[in-house]
Amino acid sequence: MKEHEIRFSVPQTSRDAVADWFGTHGSTNEACETLYFDTDTRALRAGGYELRVRRIGDTFVQTIKTADAGSPWVRQEFETPVASFEPSRAHLFDHLSQTDDLGGDADTAFGTLKPVFETRLTRRRLRRTRSDGTVESVFDDGHILAAGRSRPILEVEHELKNGKPSALSSSCLEFLDRNPCAIGVEGKAARGYRLWQGDTAQPVYQKKVRIARDTRLPEALHRIFANNFSHALANLPALADTGVPASIHQMRVGLRRLRSAFYAFKPVLSGDGVRDLNGGTKRIFALLGEVREADVFLADTLPNVPANVLPARGRRLLERVVAAERDAALARLQNCLTGKDFARLVVEIDTWIEGRSWLTFARPVDRLLVDRPIGEFAAARLQNMHRKFIKLGRKAIVGTLDDWHQVRIMAKKLRYSGEPLLAALDDEVDPDYAKNLAQLQETLGHINDSHSARAFLERIRASVPARSRASFAEAAAYCIGWGAASAQAASRVVADGWRAFEATGPSTRR
Amino acid sequence: MSATICVINSKGGCGKTTVATHLAAALASSGLATTLADWDRHHGATHWLSLRPKSAARIGYVDWRKKFGEEPAGTQRVIVDCPAALKNKRVRDVISEADVIVVPLLPSVFDEHVTQQFLKELDTIKRVRKGRASVLLVANRTRAGSLRAQKMESFLHKLGYVPTVYIADRSLYPGLAAQGLTVFDRQTASMQARQEEWMPLIAAIERDVKRDTNA
Numbered sequence: 236m237k238e239h240e241i242r243f244s245v246p247q248t249s250r251d252a253v254a255d256w257f258g259t260h261g262s263t264n265e266a267c268e269t270l271y272f273d274t275d276t277r278a279l280r281a282g283g284y285e286l287r288v289r290r291i292g293d294t295f296v297q298t299i300k301t302a303d304a305g306s307p308w309v310r311q312e313f314e315t316p317v318a319s320f321e322p323s324r325a326h327l328f329d330h331l332s333q334t335d336d337l338g339g340d341a342d343t344a345f346g347t348l349k350p351v352f353e354t355r356l357t358r359r360r361l362r363r364t365r366s367d368g369t370v371e372s373v374f375d376d377g378h379i380l381a382a383g384r385s386r387p388i389l390e391v392e393h394e395l396k397n398g399k400p401s402a403l404s405s406s407c408l409e410f411l412d413r414n415p416c417a418i419g420v421e422g423k424a425a426r427g428y429r430l431w432q433g434d435t436a437q438p439v440y441q442k443k444v445r446i447a448r449d450t451r452l453p454e455a456l457h458r459i460f461a462n463n464f465s466h467a468l469a470n471l472p473a474l475a476d477t478g479v480p481a482s483i484h485q486m487r488v489g490l491r492r493l494r495s496a497f498y499a500f501k502p503v504l505s506g507d508g509v510r511d512l513n514g515g516t517k518r519i520f521a522l523l524g525e526v527r528e529a530d531v532f533l534a535d536t537l538p539n540v541p542a543n544v545l546p547a548r549g550r551r552l553l554e555r556v557v558a559a560e561r562d563a564a565l566a567r568l569q570n571c572l573t574g575k576d577f578a579r580l581v582v583e584i585d586t587w588i589e590g591r592s593w594l595t596f597a598r599p600v601d602r603l604l605v606d607r608p609i610g611e612f613a614a615a616r617l618q619n620m621h622r623k624f625i626k627l628g629r630k631a632i633v634g635t636l637d638d639w640h641q642v643r644i645m646a647k648k649l650r651y652s653g654e655p656l657l658a659a660l661d662d663e664v665d666p667d668y669a670k671n672l673a674q675l676q677e678t679l680g681h682i683n684d685s686h687s688a689r690a691f692l693e694r695i696r697a698s699v700p701a702r703s704r705a706s707f708a709e710a711a712a713y714c715i716g717w718g719a720a721s722a723q724a725a726s727r728v729v730a731d732g733w734r735a736f737e738a739t740g741p742s743t744r745r
Numbered sequence: 746m747s748a749t750i751c752v753i754n755s756k757g758g759c760g761k762t763t764v765a766t767h768l769a770a771a772l773a774s775s776g777l778a779t780t781l782a783d784w785d786r787h788h789g790a791t792h793w794l795s796l797r798p799k800s801a802a803r804i805g806y807v808d809w810r811k812k813f814g815e816e817p818a819g820t821q822r823v824i825v826d827c828p829a830a831l832k833n834k835r836v837r838d839v840i841s842e843a844d845v846i847v848v849p850l851l852p853s854v855f856d857e858h859v860t861q862q863f864l865k866e867l868d869t870i871k872r873v874r875k876g877r878a879s880v881l882l883v884a885n886r887t888r889a890g891s892l893r894a895q896k897m898e899s900f901l902h903k904l905g906y907v908p909t910v911y912i913a914d915r916s917l918y919p920g921l922a923a924q925g926l927t928v929f930d931r932q933t934a935s936m937q938a939r940q941e942e943w944m945p946l947i948a949a950i951e952r953d954v955k956r957d958t959n960a
Contacts, residue, residue, distance in 0.1 A: 502776055598932060599940040600775040603951055607776075611821060615778045618819050 238300070238312035239589065240394035241407050241582060244419035244573075250376065250389060253414050254359065257374050262361040265291050267375075270320055270350040271427055277351075278338035285424040286327060286348070288320050291358075297323050299330045300424075306461040307420065307468045308585055322348055352381030352427035356388055363406065368398015370406040379423060381431035388426075390419050404586035408579060417573040418581045420471045436472035438481035441489065448610025448659045453591060455609035456500060459655045460588045463493040468581065471572060478565045480530040487523040490516055492651050493584075499616060499652030503604050505595040508587050515580040522568045528691050529561035536684050536718070544717045549710030553692075556707060560695045613656035617664075621741050624649050628733050636686055639726055642733075643679035650676050657741075668741045675729070675736045682725045685718035747780075747820045748954040751843040753827035753836075755866075756859035760849045760885040762789035763918060765826040768847070770927040771940075771947045772822045773802040780805035780820040784813075784839075790826040797925030822954070831866045841872050845953050847946070849883040852893040857900050864904055879953040882906055883946060886914035910946040915939065 245253050269289040273279045279286055283302025288295055295318065301311040315326045324345055331337060337344040356377025363370055372393045379386045391410065395403040410416075421429075421436070429436065444462045446455050467489025473482035494516055497509050537553060545553075571577055587593065595601050604612075624645050631638035650672050657669050692711040699707045752765040765781065773779040781804050783790040794806050805817040809825065813835070816823050825843075830836055840846060846867070850860045864880075872878045882901065887894050889911035901908060917939070921927055928939040 598774070598929075599937060599944050600771050600929065600947065602944070603775045603948065606951065606955065608955075612776060614819065615776055615821060618778065 236312055236314075237309060238394065239309045239400065239403060240392050241308055241403060241585060242419035242422070243391045243393075243407075243411070243414075243416035243578060245374070245389045245391055245414070245416050247389065249414055249416065253374055253391060253416075254376075256410070256413055257359040257361060257372070260361050260363070260372075262359040262372075262374070265358050265360065267291050267354070267356050267358050267377075269354045269423075271352050271354075271424055272322055272348045273351045274338060274344050275347045276338050277428075278344060280428055282331075282337075284331065285422075286322060287424070288317060288322055290320065295319055297326055299327060301330065301332075306589070307465040309461075309589065320350075352379060352431050354379050354388060354423055354427070362396070365398070365402050365405060367405075368402025369396040370394065370402055371396050372406065372410065379427050379430055381427055382433070384430050384433065386426065386430050388423065391416065400586050400589040404582055407582045411575055411578055411582070415575040416578060417575075418468075418471070418578040420468050425472075436476045436482075438473045438479060438485045439466065439469035440485060441466040441492070444655065444658065446609055446655065446659050448613070449608045450659070452503065452604050452607045452609055452612055453594060455655070455659065456496075456593065457588065457591060459496050459500075460493065460593075463489055463496055464584055464588060465489075467493060475569055475573060478526070478569065480527075480534065483523055483526045483530060483565075483568075487520065487527055490520050490523070491647070492654070494520070495648055495651035496655065498648055499620075499656060502616065503595060503601070503612070504593050505597070508593065512580075512584055512587060515583065519571065519577065519580070522564070522571055525564035526561055526568055528687075529557050529564060531684055532557050532688065532691060533561070536688050537714070539721075540714055540717050545710060545713040549706065549713060552703065552706055553710050553714065556695065556699055556703075560698060563698070609655075609659040613659045617653060617656045617660070617741050620649050620652065625737060628737065632730055632733060636682065636722055636726060639679060639682055639729065640686070643676065643683050646672065646676040646679055653741075664741050665739055668739055671736045671739050675732050678725065678729045678732050682722045682729060685725065686722040688718040689715045747816060747823050748844040749823045749825060749839075749842065750845045750847060750950055750954075751825045751827050751840055752847045752849065753825075753829075753831070753840065754848050754850060754860060755829050755831055755863045756850070756856050757829045759851050759856055759860075760883070760912075761785070761829070762787075762793070762826055763922065764847060764849045764883055764885065764912075765790055765824050766793050766922070767927045767929065767943060768947070768950070769804045769822075769824045770802060770929040771943060772824070772950075773804045774929050775947075778805065778819050778821045780807055780816050780823045782807050782809045782816065782823050782825045784809035785826045785828050786810065793922060793925055795925070796923065801926060801930045831863060837870060840867070840878075841870050843878055845950050846873065846878055846880045847883060847950070848880060849885045850897075851885055852887045852897045857897070861904060864906065879949075879956075880906070881909040881946060881949055881953075884908040884911045887911045888913040909949050910943060912942055 267289055269287050272286045272288070285300040286297070288297045294316065297315050297317045299313045313326070313330045315323060317323050327345070328341070354377060356375045359374040361372050363372070370393055372391060374391050375388050377388050379388055393403055393406050393410065441462070444458060446458060467486050470482045470486035470489065473479060474486055494513060497504065497513055501509070533554065537550065540550075594604050624642075627638070627642045627645050631642045653669070653672070657664055692715060696704070696707065696711070750768060752761050752768065754761060762785065769779050769781040781790050781794060783806070791806070791808060794804065797804065805820055807815050807817065825839065827836060827839070831840070848860070848863070850856045867873050867880065873880060884894060884897055887897060894911055897908065917928070921930070928936050928943070
């Protein structure tokens with residue numbers, strides 16, 4: 236059975252208000268105790284499964300959840316009543332895709348299943364039916380217990396029991412209007428495993444999506460959108476926990492891929508929804524960009540400025556000022572990502588993706604898109620995007636650094652938008668094309684890092700205390716001068732790289 | 746690999762070029778890389794493309810009287826405006842390889858007579874006879890449900906055919922052609938109503954192209 240649910244993390248200050256909201260809507264209360272099982276080798280976790288037995292009153296229910304390809308909120312869920320906290324072997328093996336998913340000999344592996352962690356909570360539950368579907372909402376208040384450690388649970392989950400994703404979205408948005416909460420990406424199982432391991436949340440890198448060229452557009456689009464959205468969101472826990480540079484970068488990459496997919500499929504997408512989501516994601520992207528700019532300056536730009544250009548004292552000052560700027564930008568970002576508006580945006584994107592009504596039907600010929608294989612769409616679209624890119628590059632060859640900046644933006648669009656399109660074309664595309672494009676974009680990125688150091692340093696100058704401003708301006712001037720010279724030199728190198736790239740093209744093999 | 750759609754009838758003036766240009770514009774505007782191959786000695790399609798504005802959906806072009814069998818790289822659909830003859834070996838070869846054969850005809854006794862001969866000839870081509878290349882009939886300048894349409898239907902029924910679409914005679918067609926356009930290049934409500942008339946043919950072509958690809 237498909238489970239589609241959206242989770243919100245409730246701040247301690249809103250506990251009573253949320254409890255009142257559930258009470259007003261006639262919720263029932265129950266005490267839940269749940270054990271989560273895995274083998275010695277954590278084979279279930281590694282295979283993307285979740286096995287739990289939950290006791291509510293005198294009843295025990297075993298649930299198996301399987302990892303869904305892509306979507307952050309949609310999974311397969313299978314339940315069966317059991318007699319006690321002892322897991323049912325038959326039910327588990329019915330839902331493993333292969334019995335050796337449990338690792339080695341199935342019987343031996345099953346014998347090693349034991350509780351890894353548990354949750355104890357009070358659950359308020361209510362079910363509401365709307366014209367477009369039925370949604371069950373639960374408010375869980377309790378703890379996760381693992382390896383002698385404990386972590387509080389205070390969260391609300393809305394689950395679509397039947398009907399359209401719009402019913403889930405209405406339910407979530409109505410709840411958010413009354414109860415400002417943050418989006419809660421990690422489920423109890425993910426947090427339980429983390430607590431058991433004593434880990435902080437880690438950055439998540441994207442898994443490659445392979446889409447066969449004869450996959451119809453609606454299915455292909457769903458997989459691409461869901462996968463990119465999922466990748467961006469999966470980095471939220473690490474970003475909120477520690478804000479390490481890789482979590483910022485990976486969330487940004489996920490969002491960029493989602494936005495690039497909007498661009499790649501623009502000719503076949505219905506306009507209004509995409510425009511709204513593009514606007515929302517752009518704001519988050521800009522906030523991520525402020526932190527990323529500081530990370531790039533500290534990790535890439537500054538270490539490259541030679542010691543004879545920038546004296547050590549100036550370097551230390553820049554490091555200190557930029558690090559402070561990063562902290563401030565990260566705080567703004569974390570504040571935004573744990574806020575109600577971001578939670579709303581996530582609900583809206585999820586509804587848009589799962590609602591699957593993104594294809595345009597503005598013209599009669601648009602009806603053909605439903606049956607069009609992604610490979611056919613990709614071949615034509617890629618040629619089109621490549622033509623635009625070549626036009627910009629030819630202008631930049633005889634133009635300025637700003638023209639190369641435009642080429643860099645288009646290179647990113649082409650690279651990230653082109654990824655799913657190229658993947659769908661399998662062996663029909665020159666295999667060097669993606670590699671050459673990535674190389675070109677990297678080189679253009681270096682020019683940009685050097686060139687944009689000026690804008691970045693000028694922007695943060697205002698936040699430098701007055702007493703250090705003169706020293707900062709001096710150190711920044713060394714950096715800016717070096718950056719401008721490097722960018723100018725690199726633009727000559729990129730011109731050669733461009734000519735080599737232009738000679739390849741994405742032409743299909745015959 | 747591209748799919749070839751041949752528009753042919755040995756009867757002249759039955760609307761081959763109008764049908765070919767409309768198919769090209771429809772498929773191009775749906776996002777497919779489409780080429781119009783002009784093989785007709787009157788070069789009507791060539792002239793039409795020369796009038797086509799840059800803002801309209803891009804259609805590739807090749808003159809098959811000069812560069813027979815060629816198509817621009819990346820082409821996904823080739824619409825061939827064929828000569829009004831099936832006796833020529835080259836024409837038979839092209840028809841034998843086509844994915845879909847589109848036959849326009851008018852509701853007149855002369856057209857019916859020639860089309861009858863033409864369909865018989867077409868049936869001598871093995872791929873057509875075996876049903877591996879589909880033959881789609883366009884009842885041109887015929888309003889669906891009219892008396893003329895009913896007569897055409899009963900005539901075709903005897904030959905074992907059914908028209909795929911009826912395209913009503915409208916004064917807007919010559920005007921659009923004079924600008925290098927088709928009904929698929931304008932998105933007003935009345936133009937979309939005209940596009941709907943063509944959609945059964947476009948959908949049937951796409952269905953048969955995919956069937957051919959999957960076979």
